[in-house]
Amino acid sequence: MSTPHLQTEPQDGPSPLDHRLQGARAVALLLALVALPPLANWLGADFYIGLASRILIFALAATSLNLILGFGGMVSFGHAAFVGLGAYTVGVLMTHGVVSAWVAWPAAFGVAALAAWLVGAVSLRTRGVYFIMITLAFAQMLYYLAVSLKTWGGDDGLSLPGRSSLAPLPGLDLANDTTFYYVVLAVCAGAMVLLWRLLNARFGHTLQAIRDNDTRMAAVGFHTRRYQHIAFTLAGGVAGLAGALLANQSGFVSPALMQWQQSGMLMIMVILGGVGHLWGGVIGAVVFLLLEEVLGHYTMHWPFFLGAALLAVVLVAPNGLMSLMKRPTWLKASGRTKEAP
Numbered sequence: 001m002s003t004p005h006l007q008t009e010p011q012d013g014p015s016p017l018d019h020r021l022q023g024a025r026a027v028a029l030l031l032a033l034v035a036l037p038p039l040a041n042w043l044g045a046d047f048y049i050g051l052a053s054r055i056l057i058f059a060l061a062a063t064s065l066n067l068i069l070g071f072g073g074m075v076s077f078g079h080a081a082f083v084g085l086g087a088y089t090v091g092v093l094m095t096h097g098v099v100s101a102w103v104a105w106p107a108a109f110g111v112a113a114l115a116a117w118l119v120g121a122v123s124l125r126t127r128g129v130y131f132i133m134i135t136l137a138f139a140q141m142l143y144y145l146a147v148s149l150k151t152w153g154g155d156d157g158l159s160l161p162g163r164s165s166l167a168p169l170p171g172l173d174l175a176n177d178t179t180f181y182y183v184v185l186a187v188c189a190g191a192m193v194l195l196w197r198l199l200n201a202r203f204g205h206t207l208q209a210i211r212d213n214d215t216r217m218a219a220v221g222f223h224t225r226r227y228q229h230i231a232f233t234l235a236g237g238v239a240g241l242a243g244a245l246l247a248n249q250s251g252f253v254s255p256a257l258m259q260w261q262q263s264g265m266l267m268i269m270v271i272l273g274g275v276g277h278l279w280g281g282v283i284g285a286v287v288f289l290l291l292e293e294v295l296g297h298y299t300m301h302w303p304f305f306l307g308a309a310l311l312a313v314v315l316v317a318p319n320g321l322m323s324l325m326k327r328p329t330w331l332k333a334s335g336r337t338k339e340a341p
Helices: 016-043 047-069 080-095 101-123 128-148 177-199 202-212 214-219 224-250 260-273 280-296 302-316 321-339
Strands: none
Touching: 016 047, 016 177, 047 080, 047 177, 047 224, 047 260, 047 280, 080 101, 080 128, 080 224, 080 260, 101 128, 101 224, 128 260, 177 202, 177 224, 202 214, 202 224, 214 224, 260 280, 260 302, 260 321, 280 302, 280 321
16 A cells, blocks of 8 residues: 655664664663653652653654554554543443553553554555545544443543552552653553564564555565554554553543544654654654643643744754754765765
């Protein structure tokens, strides 16, 4: 299936030095995130712990979209539906007395993955704008279904009686914001490691080759739709897991989580950070939500200024903020090209 062309960064083979630098950056980032709650407590700014949890959750959701958008070339405009399904799974289970995270969170992953499998089975038979519209149509169907289900709150949404439980693990009370933050950090870090390994394995390389030229890959014997379907299903499951965490973080789920505007927000995060970069969704979520938080304090028209910031990023770094880290290499390569006879 071919989709509208996506501008992604050229994927050169990383050198051992690149691997070491990436590893050092990841370790430094992890240490900074681990140190955030003690620092926030010391400064008397506990609010930032909750904000950081929210950023991590949306970073996970945006990264799941980047898996199919950046690495698979599939422009889905209904990805937020899977986030909403994961959130509703946790909420509905809680209303029936199931508070164990060991049950609810895998169930959220499974329900969202199953929905993604069904959507992918239909949408991946189409191409281009038709694929986009089918994913959007499925998301809107799920949105209106959630609105119509008055048993689970309908348009008003569903309030959760509390957060999930990690019993019998001792000392992990998710009602505590700091504990919840560290659990979210562990889940997101684990998901990022697994996605990194997947994208650097044969499956990931094949998926990116299909993105670049699916006709050629099909001609040499690869079942291109199968690879895309697996990636689409996995991305939906990870988005559902993000939804489960989001439901616990906010204590509330509503059909608004499935609206097309939420899918657009996730897409903006990926574009901001860098389509086709593993860390693109993370960087995009950080920048988007921090801008939203800061600008929201000064004006109710913050989306206008956020749009201006997005436009500036697109003009300065068409491949996203992550591409700025590679700009010196790009300039050197450009210079060598001009000097060549």
